[in-house]
Amino acid sequence: MFPAIEASEVGNTGLAWLFLSYGYVLYSASEMISEGSDLLLLVPSLAGLVGSVVLPLLGAVPDGAIMLFSGLGDIESAQETLSVGVGALAGSTIMLLTIPWALSVYSGRVLIVDGEPKYKAKNLKTYQERFNSLTLSETLNETGIGVSTPVYEGAKIMLITTIPYFLIQIPASYLENVDPDNISVGEKNWALLGLIICLVSFTSYLIMQYNIAKKGEHEVAKMKQLKIMKNLLNRKSYSLSALLMDLIGEETLNKMKETLVEKQDYGSVSPQFDDSFFPHDLRINISKLLREFFAKYDTSGDQVLDKNEIYLALSKDLNECISKDAVQALFDEYDVDKSGGLNFDEFRSLALNLVKNDLLGNSAEEETPASDENEQEDEEEIEDEELKEKLANLSPAEQQRLIKKEAFTMLATGTALVLVFSDPMVDVMSEMAYRGGISPFYVAFVLAPLASNASEVLASTYYAGKKTSDSITISLSALEGAAIMNNTFCLSIFMGLIYFRGLAWQYTAETIAIVLVQFILAAFSNRKVQTSKDALQILCIFPLSIIFVALLEKFGYD
Numbered sequence: 001m002f003p004a005i006e007a008s009e010v011g012n013t014g015l016a017w018l019f020l021s022y023g024y025v026l027y028s029a030s031e032m033i034s035e036g037s038d039l040l041l042l043v044p045s046l047a048g049l050v051g052s053v054v055l056p057l058l059g060a061v062p063d064g065a066i067m068l069f070s071g072l073g074d075i076e077s078a079q080e081t082l083s084v085g086v087g088a089l090a091g092s093t094i095m096l097l098t099i100p101w102a103l104s105v106y107s108g109r110v111l112i113v114d115g116e117p118k119y120k121a122k123n124l125k126t127y128q129e130r131f132n133s134l135t136l137s138e139t140l141n142e143t144g145i146g147v148s149t150p151v152y153e154g155a156k157i158m159l160i161t162t163i164p165y166f167l168i169q170i171p172a173s174y175l176e177n178v179d180p181d182n183i184s185v186g187e188k189n190w191a192l193l194g195l196i197i198c199l200v201s202f203t204s205y206l207i208m209q210y211n212i213a214k215k216g217e218h219e220v221a222k223m224k225q226l227k228i229m230k231n232l233l234n235r236k237s238y239s240l241s242a243l244l245m246d247l248i249g250e251e252t253l254n255k256m257k258e259t260l261v262e263k264q265d266y267g268s269v270s271p272q273f274d275d276s277f278f279p280h281d282l283r284i285n286i287s288k289l290l291r292e293f294f295a296k297y298d299t300s301g302d303q304v305l306d307k308n309e310i311y312l313a314l315s316k317d318l319n320e321c322i323s324k325d326a327v328q329a330l331f332d333e334y335d336v337d338k339s340g341g342l343n344f345d346e347f348r349s350l351a352l353n354l355v356k357n358d359l360l361g362n363s364a365e366e367e368t369p370a371s372d373e374n375e376q377e378d379e380e381e382i383e384d385e386e387l388k389e390k391l392a393n394l395s396p397a398e399q400q401r402l403i404k405k406e407a408f409t410m411l412a413t414g415t416a417l418v419l420v421f422s423d424p425m426v427d428v429m430s431e432m433a434y435r436g437g438i439s440p441f442y443v444a445f446v447l448a449p450l451a452s453n454a455s456e457v458l459a460s461t462y463y464a465g466k467k468t469s470d471s472i473t474i475s476l477s478a479l480e481g482a483a484i485m486n487n488t489f490c491l492s493i494f495m496g497l498i499y500f501r502g503l504a505w506q507y508t509a510e511t512i513a514i515v516l517v518q519f520i521l522a523a524f525s526n527r528k529v530q531t532s533k534d535a536l537q538i539l540c541i542f543p544l545s546i547i548f549v550a551l552l553e554k555f556g557y558d
Contacts, residue, residue, distance in 0.1 A: 007424070007431035015431060019447070022425040025417055026062055026451040032414030033058045034455050038228040039407035042243060056209065060485040061415060062452035063092045065422035066444075067490055071497035072423075079503055080440070084426050084433075085494065086507050087444025088452070090514050090549075093486045095449040096479050097521045098542040100457040104479070105535035108464035108472040109143040112529060117146040119469050144531035145464075147524075148473045154480035155525035161201050161487035162515050164194035164495065168505050176506065184504040191498035191505070198492035205484055226285045227462075230292065232403075233319060240318040240351065241358040242399030247282055248359070290348050293317045304341030307331045310350070320354055330354065359396055425451070441510060445546060456482055476525075483518065509552035513545045 007018060037054050070085030071078050111118045111131055121127035134142065167190055175186045229243050296317070297309040305313065311327040314320045334342055334350045342350065429447060433440035456479070464475040497503050524530060524538065 007427045018428050022421050023451040025421045029414040029417035030062045030455050032410045036407045036410030056485050060489045062418050064490050065418045067493045069423040070426045081430050083440040084429050084444040087441040088448035090510050091445035091449045093483050094517045094545050096482045100460040102535040102539035103461045104464035104475040105145050107461050108145050108467050112144050140533040145472045151476045152525050154477050155522040158480050158484050159522050161484050164197050165511050165515050167194045172505050184502045191495045195495035198488050202488035238399045239320050241355045241396040245396040245400050294344050304343050306341050509549045509557040513549045
């Protein structure tokens with residue numbers, strides 16, 4: 001099977017090279033899957049399904065693939081390499097609930113005053129001075145985050161999904177002593193029961209998430225939607241009009257068009273843009289997005305932008321193809337008080353009206369045509385000539401089609417790479433364990449999460465760094481959701497391997513560690529506040545869990 005390099009036939013340097021190469025490919029594949037899923041959040045008809053079902057499911061694919069391939073092949077070899085899959089399961093679950101959790105608390109920490117985290121300070125300058133003057137002891141005990149109800153509820157769901165671990169441990173705990181030659185046979189029916197519970201739990205969790213998304217309460221999807229729009233604009237891949245086209249929707253555009261016609265008939269067209277047609281969440285995300293670009297050019301801090309700054313923001317950051325003459329006309333229209341600058345609300349109205357005209361086929365360029373000479377001058381002032389040419393020749397609808405094509409291409413490519421490279425990655429980790437004289441479990445426990453879960457670490461830290469109650473809830477809930485996917489989707493793969501292939505579950509020590517860590521984190525989630533000191537303790541759980549497994553095995557637990 002491709003790749004055809006046998007791990008057993010290369011030297012130690014070659015083995016390290018194979019691990020780094022396969023690990024990089026798997027990491028890149030998981031990034032592709034994540035980015036492809038994020039892009040689909042810009043498609044309203046798919047956003048609810050993507051945010052609630054596709055994102056958590058595809059996020060578990062890299063881990064699931066490693067676990068699946070660890071149990072394939074001839075029975076004797078599969079029983080040995082299954083330790084790699086169990087190591088990946090334990091390492092992924094425990095790592096997600098410790099390292100990124102601790103980093104999220106650290107990144108999202110604020111001052112704790114009278115037992116309450118202060119996310120909003122009355123005097124920002126005084127707050128910053130106090131925060132920056134904290135000693136190490138004060139930082140550990142007087143900074144932290146608030147734990148909201150959704151995090152606590154998520155922890156309870158996580159604990160419920162650990163039931164299959166207890167089920168499979170019932171036969172595993174006594175068969176080794178009673179009937180060691182028929183462990184797999186004795187575990188078979190228990191594995192089937194565990195498989196059914198895993199699949200029911202998995203399906204129920206996705207349905208619950210989908211129902212939340214339908215109510216418009218899926219905060220992870222909302223925040224990711226904003227992030228992906230900002231990334232695409234910074235990457236200069238698409239214009240603001242293209243990103244908002246499907247989010248605004250054809251029905252809303254038709255209402256806007258009808259209203260515009262009515263106002264023109266009565267001669268009451270106002271430069272102030274009416275966004276009341278937009279869904280509430282979209283209005284909030286648009287304001288947040290535009291405010292970041294407004295602040296970028298408001299270098300003086302006077303809360304206004306001049307004509308040239310408006311032009312740069314529209315053409316270089318929002319990727320709208322517009323000439324200086326067109327910007328001049330729009331600027332004069334929105335600068336009602338003739339102050340020579342636009343405040344944020346005026347800038348927002350101008351940008352959204354430009355988007356509206358673009359989507360309704362009534363662009364500012366058509367209203368105010370520029371001479372060929374001026375257009376050439378404008379072309380030279382844009383950094384990325386190829387981008388401007390590309391976007392100028394594509395309508396928002398065509399750009400939207402490109403977004404969807406890019407999303408599905410990334411999803412298909414990422415999934416294909418995971419399926420191709422997971423099997424050789426299992427072989428590499430097994431060979432590393434063999435040469436090191438240690439159990440494959442420990443190798444996979446430490447190394448597998450580096451390739452398959454790095455994106456979750458970065459994402460959770462990013463969201464927590466916004467230092468709001470909502471962002472820290474999103475960050476921690478996403479980590480709990482990943483653990484739930486491991487307890488359901490990934491564990492169902494093991495249950496299927498035990499039942500259908502006749503493999504034996506002989507991982508008592510590992511099971512105890514996985515379940516115990518989840519109960520410890522659930523206890524932390526029951527607290528109203530988690531301090532930076534708590535984060536340090538949570539961080540230590542990851543290395544301590546490895547030592548804990550080794551001690552249990554030394555005392556005869558498998």
